[in-house]
Amino acid sequence: MKVYIKAVIADAIKTCRSAGTLTSAELPAIVVGRPTHPEHGDFSCNVAMQMAKGERKAPRAVAEILVERLRELAGIFDRVEIAGPGFINFFVTDAAWRLTLSDIDAAGADYGSSRSGAGKKVQVEFVSANPTGPLHVGHGRGAALGDTISRLLAATGWDVTREFYYNDAGAQISNLALSVQARCLGLEPDDPRWPADGYQGEYIRDLAAAYLAGESVASDGRQVTASGDPNDLEAIRRFAVAYLRREQDQDLLAFGVHFDVYYLESSLYEEGRVAEVIRRLVDSGHAYEQDGALWLRTTAFGDDKDRVMRKSDGSYTYFVPDIAYHLAKWERGFTRVINEQGADHHSTVTRVRAGLQALDQGIPQGWPEYVLHQMVTVMRGGEEVKISKRAGSYVTLRDLIDEVGRDATRYFFVMRKPDSQLVFDIDLAKEQTLENPVYYVQYAHARICSIFENAAQQGIVPPEAKEAALARLETPEEMALIKELAIFPEVVEGSALSFEPHRLTYYLQELAGQFHSFYNKNRVITDDSELTGARLFLLKCVAITLKNALAILGVSAPEKM
């Protein structure tokens, strides 16, 4: 509808220009907005004010010229008015609005989807936790955001690959192996022989027990069986990584998140990609030796200081495999990559991009794109929760899912824009009342299903689109609902383009609210079978839209509550 109005305005300007009533050469960007106040119509446009200067006319005079032309086009408009300093306000006929209901019904589960991505490849990398412990709440926010962004992109016609990258070989993994070994030997963290910076969580104890028991673990397509030998550090390392990866997968499964690709940092070394990147960077002339280390001149690409690639002890810093990994993404044909990470890893953004620029492979400067989410604070009983029994120093994702459920956890994690710090209120998320936004929205869906159930019991058959007497829908609540339904595709598009899933939660809240208002003022099932049919048709469309929106969030739409 918005697109249509834009086109109509552009057309009007063109016509006036060729008729000579408008003279300026420049066509301003036409912005069609939705006025806050109903008396300003369904849509408004400020183009007359923008053109006033070039036309050397008062804004209202320009608007007058355009409106004269716009009124001739009439069509879907009840009225086109000039208001305030020169706004052009459009009032769309109820009949035109009602047509969207048939569209929704016809589209069904596809309502809200589009093909704007044109089937192009996009990769979303998210979570990417190292296998050194259970996933924590920060990973949870990343998982919810990354998965929802992936669903948004899929809904807007992109071919999405979800990818999880992890380090299975570095210093932290050695540390993990040492920690498990210490537990195998019966050491406690306060023992003087306990490894420095060892992982102290209870899960290490479980892991050690599993290792000693000779358990077998499958993860990422590999089967790893514990040797049970506490002196075989390499065997411990392999088992620990597989064990914790499986644990993380179980958490992700419980969260309804799946990945298409698990990418191992070790493979970058095995395939020689790390060495290859070093070679190319040296060849490109952007690397230099100093103090026994090999540096990359990242300052040439916007970094505030140069970075070490190969340490004086001969090992690589993490950022070399990072570059190698991203080069591999590029070579895999992902001209569009979105990395979802915690903002505490913000400093990698400039470095990775700088490294890729230094390779001189024609990779665009802003590639890859990043979505960085701010910290999560968990509250219970008005106090911050910092400790998990299992992990020790942090709250795990599994704790949250177990306590508040998958739906509420996902919903809460995407309820705020990524840039904002998130306060996760466990008490609120568990609340099965109106205070809880998830239940409020799901309840709307369940309520509609209940009405249909009720209708079925009375032998009422909901009408098909063609038979529904849509013209009978005319109360303010009905029209408000229809208008709310009509903007859903724009909300999906906007959320996808900006990587802002929270817009969907606000939309759902609004739509559910419109429905509940309608429900309280209008009875659906009445003796008037024509009106009953029309209202059932409307509610069918509301249910479709609620369900589709919730599906993008990965949240269920229950039929009974």
Place this chain on the structure above:
RNA sequence: GCGCCUGUAGCUCAGCCGGAUAGAGCAACGGCCUUCUAAGCCGUAGGUCAGGGGUUCGAAUCCCUUCAGGCGUGCCA
């Protein structure tokens, strides 16, 4: 010190590629169930958009600056 994020109602937050009288939820106060789910609805009250400058017809929104909070600023990841 420098970089990024944030600062909007009592609380949690939308709005931020400039638009009309700044919104929602919760909390507070007052109403609505013999009727399809009251997990709901209606109403009232609540604001120096952190402070100060600037740009413009117009600023919560853009620019500068001050203050406050968070994160980062490794030959850690």
